[in-house]
Amino acid sequence: MTTLIAIGGAASFEEPIIFEEFIKRAGGAKARIVILPQASGQKGTGAKYVRDFQKLGVKQKPISLEFRERPKADDSRHIKAIREATGIFIAGGTQMRLAFIIGGTKLEDELHNAYKRGSVISGTSAGAAILSKVMLSYGSGGATPRERIAQFSQGFGFTDKIVFDQHFRQRDRIGRLAYAATAHPGLLGVGVDENTAAIVEDDLRISVLGKSAVTIVDGKNAIASNIAEVTNFRPIAVSGLTIHVLTPGCTYDMIKRKAHIPPLKLE
Amino acid sequence: MTTLIAIGGAASFEEPIIFEEFIKRAGGAKARIVILPQASGQKGTGAKYVRDFQKLGVKQKPISLEFRERPKADDSRHIKAIREATGIFIAGGTQMRLAFIIGGTKLEDELHNAYKRGSVISGTSAGAAILSKVMLSYGSGGATPRERIAQFSQGFGFTDKIVFDQHFRQRDRIGRLAYAATAHPGLLGVGVDENTAAIVEDDLRISVLGKSAVTIVDGKNAIASNIAEVTNFRPIAVSGLTIHVLTPGCTYDMIKRKAHIPPLKLE
Numbered sequence: 001m002t003t004l005i006a007i008g009g010a011a012s013f014e015e016p017i018i019f020e021e022f023i024k025r026a027g028g029a030k031a032r033i034v035i036l037p038q039a040s041g042q043k044g045t046g047a048k049y050v051r052d053f054q055k056l057g058v059k060q061k062p063i064s065l066e067f068r069e070r071p072k073a074d075d076s077r078h079i080k081a082i083r084e085a086t087g088i089f090i091a092g093g094t095q096m097r098l099a100f101i102i103g104g105t106k107l108e109d110e111l112h113n114a115y116k117r118g119s120v121i122s123g124t125s126a127g128a129a130i131l132s133k134v135m136l137s138y139g140s141g142g143a144t145p146r147e148r149i150a151q152f153s154q155g156f157g158f159t160d161k162i163v164f165d166q167h168f169r170q171r172d173r174i175g176r177l178a179y180a181a182t183a184h185p186g187l188l189g190v191g192v193d194e195n196t197a198a199i200v201e202d203d204l205r206i207s208v209l210g211k212s213a214v215t216i217v218d219g220k221n222a223i224a225s226n227i228a229e230v231t232n233f234r235p236i237a238v239s240g241l242t243i244h245v246l247t248p249g250c251t252y253d254m255i256k257r258k259a260h261i262p263p264l265k266l267e
Numbered sequence: 268m269t270t271l272i273a274i275g276g277a278a279s280f281e282e283p284i285i286f287e288e289f290i291k292r293a294g295g296a297k298a299r300i301v302i303l304p305q306a307s308g309q310k311g312t313g314a315k316y317v318r319d320f321q322k323l324g325v326k327q328k329p330i331s332l333e334f335r336e337r338p339k340a341d342d343s344r345h346i347k348a349i350r351e352a353t354g355i356f357i358a359g360g361t362q363m364r365l366a367f368i369i370g371g372t373k374l375e376d377e378l379h380n381a382y383k384r385g386s387v388i389s390g391t392s393a394g395a396a397i398l399s400k401v402m403l404s405y406g407s408g409g410a411t412p413r414e415r416i417a418q419f420s421q422g423f424g425f426t427d428k429i430v431f432d433q434h435f436r437q438r439d440r441i442g443r444l445a446y447a448a449t450a451h452p453g454l455l456g457v458g459v460d461e462n463t464a465a466i467v468e469d470d471l472r473i474s475v476l477g478k479s480a481v482t483i484v485d486g487k488n489a490i491a492s493n494i495a496e497v498t499n500f501r502p503i504a505v506s507g508l509t510i511h512v513l514t515p516g517c518t519y520d521m522i523k524r525k526a527h528i529p530p531l532k533l534e
Contacts, residue, residue: 069491094495104487134420134421137450148418151419154453154454183363183404183420184371185370186371186372186421187421223337228363
């Protein structure tokens, strides 16, 4: 099974249900975890995740690939670490750093191999953005979709059916996700709140874990839009977007494009 | 063999070498040509191409899919026309219209089927932009790459190894193509001048036809960039981009990432 765990940022190590799920799916105490800290502009990011994962019971010391220069990506130690990984965690920061430093390298190919053989791939914030092929790289907040409210470039692309957004409710990003779904009506916009995760299995199913919600915006059945005509950051019109707000315990079928919300259990 | 013919706009019907090549590859006089006019804001665009292709000797009257509304994309007549096409021509205009009206529809799936079975797919201007998976959707001119000088969204994506640009020399787009290659170092930026075509065979080889040049910007061996740090449309630094300027008769090997420029023939 392939597994992506897209975290909307600010995941808690105090009540670590998301990290525990990541570790469990990566093999529990026997997990071999590799951390990609490239998005972060802070030196200590990788080392902190190493310690935090150890505190949660991972026996084999996680490896943080500590480089920030593109020519170092394909170092044989980095390739070896990814080949042996059962879980890969991508830290937050600025997603364009990941795209420039790792995009198009052999290390990126190895990440895809790891994903295909069943390594669990998780990322938070910028690390969640980079998981999809169409990546939200820049954008503004606000509830109304506007011309060029969001910009896209290419992420690692473990899924080409989704475009992820993060810090979703906290930064009021429904407008830019609606724009993303209108610009890419064949994709699912998946907006993940902070301290919340969207778990994508086999590129078929999404489930929700954590404190808040995952919002799905689907443009597949969109009817009309003036997205190609509007200029100067003015609001765009669109009709026929489908929206699902999913809380923990809910699931979503990416083929049928239908959500399952657990029914009320009568006492 | 799969074939894409990306035209940089303003292709001539007076000296129609590009259109003749398209028709030849689509079966010559027996070609069954379908036109997608959706990018254009003008009513007569499709009908004009129908007449122009007939003048160039195509016996079976080309079919222009005359709709501009997303819910009409999957009309059975449209699907049937694409199933029978040996050549598909995508007119210019605004690429986001194509993305919204056809992206994610069954018609788009049929276009991919047509491409895979050997239908020649050609587009001019916006119709060239939509051919690649990463699509240049908006941008500014100028020789210097700047933060957000270009914006991307997803095209039909017959190739996921290239990002096309068009009107290349005429609109001074080397800065935005360098930006595109820096943001996507795994892709080839392919900038096509007006009345010039980049012909992509089997997603392996590029050849050049027409009046001017095709410029290839390759970020694969880029060494360093501050693309993730720069703000406010300021110039970005990048080192290690590889550039090839190819004129008619030149070819490019997308695997070896090497150009072949025919040597001088001594008299």
